Amino acid sequence: MPTIKILPDQLTVQVKPYTTLLKAVFMAGINLPQFCGRNSSCTTCRVRLREGKQNLSLPLLQEQEVLTESGIYQTHRLACQAKIVGDVVVERPT
Numbered sequence: 001m002p003t004i005k006i007l008p009d010q011l012t013v014q015v016k017p018y019t020t021l022l023k024a025v026f027m028a029g030i031n032l033p034q035f036c037g038r039n040s041s042c043t044t045c046r047v048r049l050r051e052g053k054q055n056l057s058l059p060l061l062q063e064q065e066v067l068t069e070s071g072i073y074q075t076h077r078l079a080c081q082a083k084i085v086g087d088v089v090v091e092r093p094t
């Protein structure tokens with residue numbers, strides 16, 4: 001099962017493949033803000049990618065657009081959209 005490590009908390013959880021980052025972070029005991037109701041439009045659920053970018057599902061067009069508009073396309077993913085297929089390390093907003 002894929003492992004997700006969450007910084008700066010140093011929390012680690014194992015999840016089933018295709019679990020969203022949002023759910024994985026929640027399983028670790030952290031609630032990320034979700035102002036748009038997981039509709040890829042608010043970016044409040046964004047997390048910075050530290051390792052394992054290739055182990056996430058590819059972003060769909062709406063996620064690509066909102067991340068690009070925010071200037072964080074290369075470094076972040078929307079936790080409500082990205083699905084985990086392998087080990088990843090992410091940093092949540094503090």
Ligand code: FES
Nearest residue numbers: 034036038045080
């Ligand atoms: S909850 Fe708004 S983009 Fe994820």
